[in-house]
Amino acid sequence: xxxxxxxxxxxxxxxxxxxxxxxxxxxxxxxxxxxxxxxxxxxxxxxxxxxxxxxxxxxxxxxxxxxxxxxxxxxxxxxxxxxxxxxxxxxxxxxxxxxxxxxxxxxxxxxxxxxxxxxxxxxxxxxxxxxxxxxxxxxxxxxxxxxxxxxxxxxxxxxxxxxxxxxxxxxxxxxxxxxxxxxxxxxxxxxxxxxxxxxxxxxxxxxxxxxxxxxxxxxxxxxxxxxxxxxxxxxxxxxxxxxxxxxxxxxxxxxxxxxxxxxxxxxxxxxxxxxxxxxxxxxxxxxxxxxxxxxxxxxxxxxxxxxxxxxxxxxxxxxxxxxxxxxxxxxxxxxxxxxxxxxxxxxxxxxxxxxxxxxxx
Amino acid sequence: xxxxxxxxxxxxxxxxxxxxxxxxxxxxxxxxxxxxxxxxxxxxxxxxxxxxxxxxxxxxxxxxxxxxxxxxxxxxxxxxxxxxxxxxxxxxxxxxxxxxxxxxxxxxxxxxxxxxxxxxxxxxxxxxxxxxxxxxxxxxxxxxxxxxxxxxxxxxxxxxxxxxxxxxxxxxxxxxxxxxxxxxxxxxxxxxxxxxxxxxxxxxxxxxxxxxxxxxxxxxxxxxxxxxxxxxxxxxxxxxxxxxxxxxxxxxxxxxxxxxxxxxxxxxxxxxxxxxxxxxxxxxxxxxxxxxxxxxxxxxxxxx
Amino acid sequence: xxxxxxxxxxxxxxxxxxxxxxxxxxxxxxxxxxxxxxxxxxxxxxxxxxxxxxxxxxxxxxxxxxxxxxxxxxxxxxxxxxxxxxxxxxxxxxxxxxxxxxxxxxxxxxxxxxxxxxxxxxxxxxxxxxxxxxxxxxxxxxxxxxxxxxxxxxxxxxxxxxxxxxxxxxxxxxxxxxxxxxxxxxxxxxxxxxxxxxxxxxxxxxxxxxxxxxxxxxxxxxxxxxxxxxxxxxxxxxxxxxxxxxxxxx
Numbered sequence: 001x002x003x004x005x006x007x008x009x010x011x012x013x014x015x016x017x018x019x020x021x022x023x024x025x026x027x028x029x030x031x032x033x034x035x036x037x038x039x040x041x042x043x044x045x046x047x048x049x050x051x052x053x054x055x056x057x058x059x060x061x062x063x064x065x066x067x068x069x070x071x072x073x074x075x076x077x078x079x080x081x082x083x084x085x086x087x088x089x090x091x092x093x094x095x096x097x098x099x100x101x102x103x104x105x106x107x108x109x110x111x112x113x114x115x116x117x118x119x120x121x122x123x124x125x126x127x128x129x130x131x132x133x134x135x136x137x138x139x140x141x142x143x144x145x146x147x148x149x150x151x152x153x154x155x156x157x158x159x160x161x162x163x164x165x166x167x168x169x170x171x172x173x174x175x176x177x178x179x180x181x182x183x184x185x186x187x188x189x190x191x192x193x194x195x196x197x198x199x200x201x202x203x204x205x206x207x208x209x210x211x212x213x214x215x216x217x218x219x220x221x222x223x224x225x226x227x228x229x230x231x232x233x234x235x236x237x238x239x240x241x242x243x244x245x246x247x248x249x250x251x252x253x254x255x256x257x258x259x260x261x262x263x264x265x266x267x268x269x270x271x272x273x274x275x276x277x278x279x280x281x282x283x284x285x286x287x288x289x290x291x292x293x294x295x296x297x298x299x300x301x302x303x304x305x306x307x308x309x310x311x312x313x314x315x316x317x318x319x320x321x322x323x324x325x326x327x328x329x330x331x332x333x334x335x336x337x338x339x340x341x342x343x344x345x346x347x348x349x350x351x352x353x354x355x356x357x358x359x360x361x
Numbered sequence: 362x363x364x365x366x367x368x369x370x371x372x373x374x375x376x377x378x379x380x381x382x383x384x385x386x387x388x389x390x391x392x393x394x395x396x397x398x399x400x401x402x403x404x405x406x407x408x409x410x411x412x413x414x415x416x417x418x419x420x421x422x423x424x425x426x427x428x429x430x431x432x433x434x435x436x437x438x439x440x441x442x443x444x445x446x447x448x449x450x451x452x453x454x455x456x457x458x459x460x461x462x463x464x465x466x467x468x469x470x471x472x473x474x475x476x477x478x479x480x481x482x483x484x485x486x487x488x489x490x491x492x493x494x495x496x497x498x499x500x501x502x503x504x505x506x507x508x509x510x511x512x513x514x515x516x517x518x519x520x521x522x523x524x525x526x527x528x529x530x531x532x533x534x535x536x537x538x539x540x541x542x543x544x545x546x547x548x549x550x551x552x553x554x555x556x557x558x559x560x561x562x563x564x565x566x567x568x569x570x571x572x573x574x575x576x577x578x579x580x581x582x583x584x585x586x587x588x589x590x591x592x593x594x595x596x597x598x599x600x601x602x603x604x605x606x607x608x609x610x611x612x613x614x615x616x617x618x619x620x621x622x623x624x625x626x627x628x629x630x631x632x633x634x635x636x637x638x639x640x641x642x643x644x645x646x647x648x649x650x651x652x653x654x655x656x657x658x659x660x661x662x663x664x665x
Numbered sequence: 666x667x668x669x670x671x672x673x674x675x676x677x678x679x680x681x682x683x684x685x686x687x688x689x690x691x692x693x694x695x696x697x698x699x700x701x702x703x704x705x706x707x708x709x710x711x712x713x714x715x716x717x718x719x720x721x722x723x724x725x726x727x728x729x730x731x732x733x734x735x736x737x738x739x740x741x742x743x744x745x746x747x748x749x750x751x752x753x754x755x756x757x758x759x760x761x762x763x764x765x766x767x768x769x770x771x772x773x774x775x776x777x778x779x780x781x782x783x784x785x786x787x788x789x790x791x792x793x794x795x796x797x798x799x800x801x802x803x804x805x806x807x808x809x810x811x812x813x814x815x816x817x818x819x820x821x822x823x824x825x826x827x828x829x830x831x832x833x834x835x836x837x838x839x840x841x842x843x844x845x846x847x848x849x850x851x852x853x854x855x856x857x858x859x860x861x862x863x864x865x866x867x868x869x870x871x872x873x874x875x876x877x878x879x880x881x882x883x884x885x886x887x888x889x890x891x892x893x894x895x896x897x898x899x900x901x902x903x904x905x906x907x908x909x910x911x912x913x914x915x
Contacts, residue, residue: 062465305479547756554739
């Protein structure tokens with residue numbers, strides 16, 4: 001019995017992983033490249049959005065800068081795996097151990113996690129002391145710093161030109177495997193002592209202030225873990241595309257990933273995963289409509305740009321009509337939980353202020 | 362020495378642009394706890410309103426050709442309408458939402474506006490020549506000062522005095538300050554929340570409209586993301602200034618302008634490309650020393 | 666006497682917490698009605714609901730026969746109802762005069778607002794002396810004076826006052842009550858006051874409601890409740906009033 005009880009208790013990550021597996025199986029049916037690309041991208045985004053969720057969902061502070069960590073991770077993986085001949089010519093600023101060698105995939109992924117995590121530790125130390133809104137803006141400043149450094153540090157990042165010759169080893173199933181790992185990691189974090197306390201502080205700012213030092217450390221832990229996951233997503237992205245520039249890691253991607261988290265519901269792991277899947281579907285549909293569909297005799301197509309505007313509108317509508325997202329801050333479960341109350345369920349916190357007669361605005 | 366003063370004038374001119382943007386952002390933050398990402402896009406709207414809508418690379422002036430006394434109010438009016446529309450469509454339904462929700466919503470608004478502009482005008486930056494005479498130089502002793510900088514300074518000064526007078530002397534100004542301090546209490550006294558917020562959006566729009574003119578005259582080009590860096594610098598100015606204090610926002614704007622200009626002037630040439638990175642890193646350092654900003658706001662209990 | 670305010674079986678919830686359950690009360694024109702009850706009984710919620718700060722999920726609230734349920738606080742204020750919330754919400758960065766002016770803006774009539782302002786300064790010389798001082802720098806008693814004066818500046822027919830004595834020295838509390846009753850005479854006010862203690866209010870109130878555990882436990886005229894025993898038992902929830910030994914906090 002203990003096994004089934006454990007499974008019932010921790011069913012959320014299991015369900016999510018199975019759910020994604022079913023979607024991954026679509027790649028077995030259709031063999032088109034476009035489908036593989038879409039699926040791979042989607043699983044990589046699952047990793048990144050879970051990374052966002054680990055910080056935003058648990059701490060309640062919005063970060064716009066996690067894509068910066070994705071960028072750092074992507075370049076770390078590129079440095080580790082790109083063709084040594086290319087690195088020796090184009091990236092002469094790299095240390096010799098990177099310039100002359102080519103490291104295996106898993107080693108590169110480790111690097112793609114460690115480097116952003118280290119940066120997050122330093123940065124987080126400064127940012128976590130700020131109030132929520134100020135911290136959000138500071139994360140924005142961080143995104144700009146990363147963008148500015150990586151697009152100008154020619155000897156290490158090739159500046160605005162691209163790094164090429166990165167082995168493309170990531171396909172739908174590899175990306176899926178890492179998405180599953182990310183789900184497990186994020187789940188373990190949120191049911192850990194630190195995760196639970198952090199969530200409690202998110203919902204009760206007064207209590208959070210009462211133990212300020214504590215909260216600061218817990219936020220920092222979440223920030224670092226989040227950076228590692230986003231970095232991992234970046235690493236996967238680099239080894240999926242095989243060619244890397246700074247451009248994609250900026251406001252658009254920041255917006256899209258945040259939209260995914262908001263649409264799904266930023267206060268649950270289920271929300272993060274569901275958000276990626278749903279938004280990917282919406283975007284694909286809009287893209288298809290932009291290409292045009294035949295309706296009987298008349299061809300119908302949306303003007304290009306509809307996809308972005310559509311996504312923005314969807315996000316605004318969700319914020320207005322369903323502020324706690326599709327998942328409403330709850331975790332998916334199919335079976336009744338074992339007697340011991342599962343720690344992962346959180347009350348439907350939502351985004352609305354709890355009403356109080358004098359302070360509600 | 363002359364060189365330093367020259368740099369200082371540049372710094373103050375740039376700082377006053379940031380201060381105007383920060384003031385617009387700060388007004389809304391004060392009353393609504395909204396950090397409005399779309400503020401930068403209000404500026405973009407004002408700039409694009411100057412030209413004929415088309416995807417051509419060379420922009421033909423439309424409103425931009427009108428005489429100044431008509432042009433300025435028209436652009437401001439367009440931006441004010443845009444600002445009020447965003448309020449009515451998105452922010453008003455979110456009146457009871459928390460600060461992070463509002464911030465994300467404004468991010469969505471910003472994304473929609475940017476892509477809307479992109480759809481209507483195409484993605485390539487356009488060059489416009491709004492007022493070439495503004496780049497002529499005025500000599501003050503040994504100093505050469507671009508005319509536009511003097512105008513920018515004067516306009517900034519006038520607008521700041523006007524905003525101050527509005528807030529101190531008029532009935533809506535007083536109501537707005539009251540609502541910024543305690544929104545619910547103001548409502549209990551009959552202050553119409555949506556009216557006051559609408560006025561704040563309108564003021565914010567006027568400031569954005571003026572900035573769009575100053576900035577377009579100076580840069581001579583348009584792009585659908587032109588407002589983004591301005592808004593970002595303004596947000597940082599608001600944080601540096603201490604969040605929630607308008608004086609702080611203005612001070613923060615000037616500080617950021619000075620930092621950026623001085624870095625541009627005194628960084629070694631091969632590091633100049635990293636100017637923004639240094640500027641923002643410096644800001645994070647300042648916040649490390651003074652997490653509450655330079656002009657800490659009176660309410661210590663900032664809503665998260 | 667005509668009924669000015671009718672609260673008709675309202676219930677209020679904050680999330681899962683029920684703050685009010687089927688609370689009804691009426692206030693007639695010219696009356697002084699007091700709601701007393703322990704901390705957390707729902708007194709503030711009752712006043713906030715009447716003023717539009719929270720919306721009940723059931724029941725109705727009528728002001729002079731007209732339902733005001735679900736209206737914005739600002740609309741209700743403009744119908745002639747003014748709330749002085751608990752905790753002296755002065756606008757601390759605004760001057761004393763600006764605070765008062767806020768109340769006057771509702772009137773729309775500048776000259777009468779001007780006259781009211783002068784009248785307040787005559788009534789409260791202490792505020793007049795400090796008219797250009799930021800309200801945040803006033804003492805607690807002065808702030809309480811200011812918020813009451815500010816509410817009266819809206820020319821309300823009905824003034825709701827939430828725990829005017831909270832955190833103030835007894836001497837100051839006496840002054841505040843004197844002032845409220847003065848204003849009542851001068852401005853034709855109807856008063857609905859929340860208090861934790863009954864001692865002071867028994868002298869001034871026409872009628873009293875006791876609220877405990879989100880429900881009205883008792884209502885009656887001041888004369889009926891004069892000996893205080895019934896109030897005590899309702900307040901503490903004892904089955905038998907005679908066993909009540911504890912004193913209601915003064």
